[in-house]
Amino acid sequence: xxxxxxxxxxxxxxxxxxxxxxxxxxxxxxxxxxxxxxxxxxxxxxxxxxxxxxxxxxxxxxxxxxxxxxxxxxxxxxxxxxxxxxxxxxxxxxxxxxxxxxxxxxxxxxxxxxxxxxxxxxxxxxxxxxxxxxxxxxxxxxxxxxxxxxxxxxxxxxxxxxxxxxxxxxxxxxxxxxxxxxxxxxxxxxxxxxxxxxxxxx
Amino acid sequence: xxxxxxxxxxxxxxxxxxxxxxxxxxxxxxxxxxxxxxxxxxxxxxxxxxxxxxxxxxxxxxxxxxxxxxxxxxxxxxxxxxxxxxxxxxxxxxxxxxxxxxxxxxxxxxxxxxxxxxxxxxxxxxxxxxxxxxxxxxxxxxxxxxxxxxxxxxxxxxxxxxxxxxxxxxxxxxxxxxxxxxxxxxxxxxxxxxxxxxxxxxxxxxxxxxxxxxxxxxxxxxxxxxxxxxxxxxxxxxxxxxxxxxxxxxxxxxxxxxxxxxxxxxxxxxxxxxxxxx
Numbered sequence: 001x002x003x004x005x006x007x008x009x010x011x012x013x014x015x016x017x018x019x020x021x022x023x024x025x026x027x028x029x030x031x032x033x034x035x036x037x038x039x040x041x042x043x044x045x046x047x048x049x050x051x052x053x054x055x056x057x058x059x060x061x062x063x064x065x066x067x068x069x070x071x072x073x074x075x076x077x078x079x080x081x082x083x084x085x086x087x088x089x090x091x092x093x094x095x096x097x098x099x100x101x102x103x104x105x106x107x108x109x110x111x112x113x114x115x116x117x118x119x120x121x122x123x124x125x126x127x128x129x130x131x132x133x134x135x136x137x138x139x140x141x142x143x144x145x146x147x148x149x150x151x152x153x154x155x156x157x158x159x160x161x162x163x164x165x166x167x168x169x170x171x172x173x174x175x176x177x178x179x180x181x182x183x184x185x186x187x188x189x190x191x192x193x194x195x196x197x198x199x200x201x202x
Numbered sequence: 203x204x205x206x207x208x209x210x211x212x213x214x215x216x217x218x219x220x221x222x223x224x225x226x227x228x229x230x231x232x233x234x235x236x237x238x239x240x241x242x243x244x245x246x247x248x249x250x251x252x253x254x255x256x257x258x259x260x261x262x263x264x265x266x267x268x269x270x271x272x273x274x275x276x277x278x279x280x281x282x283x284x285x286x287x288x289x290x291x292x293x294x295x296x297x298x299x300x301x302x303x304x305x306x307x308x309x310x311x312x313x314x315x316x317x318x319x320x321x322x323x324x325x326x327x328x329x330x331x332x333x334x335x336x337x338x339x340x341x342x343x344x345x346x347x348x349x350x351x352x353x354x355x356x357x358x359x360x361x362x363x364x365x366x367x368x369x370x371x372x373x374x375x376x377x378x379x380x381x382x383x384x385x386x387x388x389x390x391x392x393x394x395x396x397x398x399x400x401x402x403x404x405x406x407x408x409x410x411x412x413x414x415x416x417x418x419x420x421x422x423x424x425x426x427x428x429x430x431x432x433x434x435x436x437x438x439x440x441x442x443x444x445x446x447x448x449x450x451x452x453x454x455x456x457x458x459x460x461x462x463x464x465x466x467x468x469x470x471x472x473x474x475x476x477x478x479x480x
Binding site: 040 | 211217218221222225227252253255256257259260261262264265266267268269270272273274276277278280281284285341343344443
């Protein structure tokens with residue numbers, strides 16, 4: 001990844017003049033390091049690289065303005081909760097027909113049949129025609145209904161605990177558990193269809 | 203929930219536990235249950251294997267998106283602008299009460315949603331039982347939520363079941379080193395269900411149990427000691443679908459917790475305070 005090289009840019013700007021300099025420094029130390037995680041979530045939620053940038057920009061401003069209220073959650077979970085809200089706002093403002101997967105059904109009521117998630121002429125095999133395995137995984141993830149995609153990303157990529165995911169997603173822990181179950185089941189199903197003789201377990 | 207998956211699915215009752223097992227979210231007893239079950243159930247063992255595969259495949263580093271350098275720059279620049287603006291013209295922060303009211307108002311839609319789907323809350327509570335207390339730094343609020351859920355699930359709502367305050371109050375005598383006030387709020391729509399002892403923050407505390415229609419309110423009481431960092435202003439929190447209210451009165455710390463919405467729980471608190479012997 002080309003972006004890798006620029007990962008650790010200048011993290012803390014010298015903007016800590018003024019009476020809230022300490023808070024600013026604290027923000028830079030606690031929140032700014034989670035920029036990649038914020039972008040990752042925004043990107044998976046929106047499935048749109050430009051929108052993801054706007055969402056993250058918006059989220060950081062909101063986070064900075066409400067930093068005084070930060071407590072309890074881990075810094076990462078707190079920021080991700082804000083990213084999620086900013087995504088919801090963006091979604092409302094750009095209410096447009098989803099390009100690929102069907103809209104999430106209500107409160108995570110996802111279709112249980114993995115094949116029904118494949119639209120746009122995609123077949124499991126065509127998904128695997130991506131250049132690398134990582135790209136295929138990304139494509140499969142993007143096919144999961146949003147509530148399921150969200151918990152899977154928060155769990156497997158951000159390694160949040162169930163409680164943290166519950167706080168970020170604003171749902172009870174039980175819902176997190178059931179969504180995670182379904183997300184893994186669907187993903188495993190899609191993956192085994194896509195790679196029948198490769199990775200799939202017998 | 204029947205799915206036409208090629209492989210035999212896991213036993214329906216175990217799927218949630220298998221996920222919790224994989225994620226390290228189970229307590230020791232449930233870990234042992236799962237391992238015992240896995241030893242004798244190929245379907246569940248296969249399901250766990252598939253879940254592990256999903257984890258390995260999804261958590262590859264290249265699957266994670268990374269912020270483009272341009273985004274990093276523009277975020278840093280936007281923060282810098284924000285800071286210089288804040289120095290020039292400090293934002294007037296809303297004063298305590300106004301901020302609190304605002305926050306409560308912001309919570310309301312979410313809380314309403316909870317009350318619409320009580321069955322979901324029950325399922326959530328049932329599943330919560332097997333979820334470990336958070337690794338490291340368990341907060342008081344989490345303990346309170348856990349205490350509340352435990353009381354609902356373990357059929358251990360009360361040690362002394364009585365709607366009579368003159369039965370419940372003396373029951374605590376000799377069991378704890380303070381005497382929690384027990385008031386009768388049946389006339390206000392919060393009948394007393396009883397009391398019990400609970401264990402919060404490393405000490406034995408009194409729990410008073412009230413009901414409101416189908417809902418249960420646990421009121422945890424202990425002496426406001428050195429940990430009385432809470433001022434008299436009440437605090438409301440929403441946690442995992444539960445509402446918590448905290449206040450301090452006459453040297454005792456109170457935490458009321460329920461799946462009632464904030465407004466109703468606040469009503470309860472006001473009635474409770476009003477009924478206290480002056």
